[in-house]
């Protein structure tokens with residue numbers, strides 16, 4: 295467990311906007327820090343963009359201290375010395391500490407307070423700026439808030455990939471609520487342990503759910519599928535305080551997927567609609583290619599025609615079944631990180647040569663289609679064969695969602711849930727790379743940090759095993775669905 299903080303920070307005030315109790319946890323039971331692979335990747339993007347942004351403010355003074363007391367001291371010194379641009383200055387007012395990304399003196403004597411964001415829009419960042427403006431104004435600064443973010447249409451050939459969006463009006467509207475939120479938060483964090491809060495839909499995705507509500511039944515409302523408008527049912531059940539799926543009222547109008555879920559829960563077996571085996575046999579043709587990509591979406595473009603956060607595939611895996619009842623053969627491609635160039639061409643040429651001109655390409659999301667369509671836009675000379683692949687794609691995820699459910703899916707149709715359902719509850723945890731974000735991290739380590747040969751070999755093997763497991767899972771799922779009528 296991490297150390298309890300003696301002041302509130304901007305992140306805690308933001309979290310309090312979603313849930314006061316979650317903010318309480320952040321103060322009284324902080325995690326160890328560092329976060330998961332997604333958080334680390336977000337920080338990497340932010341670091342890349344920050345380097346570009348700081349180059350726009352030559353002579354800016356960087357406040358490097360992490361400790362808030364020392365950082366405030368350095369900030370004061372820099373301001374007294376007449377510095378007009380400060381990176382990550384520190385301010386504390388009324389128990390709330392902030393570290394704005396950039397504070398820039400304007401010619402009219404006011405200050406621009408810039409949030410630097412590795413995103414292609416400004417809207418999501420107004421709340422954070424409102425907290426900073428609230429504190430700075432209380433300290434006597436006249437401030438104009440804005441966001442420096444990425445221009446989603448820029449490429450490496452653009453004069454700049456950055457955009458500045460001033461958002462004084464939007465932030466102004468948020469200020470009254472921020473003031474009252476901080477007051478309420480300070481009152482709440484003084485309480486030793488808050489009593490249970492009323493649940494909301496977002497609780498289903500909260501990492502603290504089981505700690506926050508240890509009384510939550512195992513088969514609870516958050517297991518209900520929320521797509522296709524299913525979230526309305528979840529909202530209504532929470533509102534009526536019906537949290538146990540075993541107490542679901544008969545009159546409740548469920549979505550089709552939810553009805554199948556409930557049938558599976560009640561019987562403890564798979565529930566099916568229609569005839570999946572027949573439907574699959576009619577809609578697919580041999581050879582069958584079970585395909586999955588791994589991609590990276592860097593914030594800062596590096597290759598031809600690449601936009602910020604553009605899709606860059608670096609790997610694929612494919613299991614091929616040539617005919618009914620035949621074995622699955624595995625093929626794969628992973629960009630050679632030593633070549634230092636653009637991975638896209640090698641990925642699509644190798645893929646085109648395997649997929650040929652006939653057979654169904656089975657995937658488990660809409661993502662593979664998007665990757666191929668984007669590659670067709672970038673590589674015009676290969677656009678025709680790439681678009682021909684798109685017409686052969688069959689999305690098994692969409693198909694399963696609409697016809698099949700087993701209790702082991704645990705309320706989710708993700709690839710990992712499918713794998714667990716097909717393999718006695720096992721997970722991907724035995725792999726060196728166990729999810730898509732970890733795969734991105736591993737690939738970036740290869741291309742940007744050039745690890746020693748032994749580690750490089752291990753990372754490449756981990757990436758190959760991970761992607762291979764995804765396509766093996768899609769193939770196993772297909773085989774299961776072809777037998778499903780006999781089972782249910």
Ligand code: SF4
Pocket residue numbers: 313314315316491492493494496497500501502503506507
């Ligand atoms: S489970 Fe819900 S109420 Fe509890 S901390 Fe999380 S979001 Fe807040």
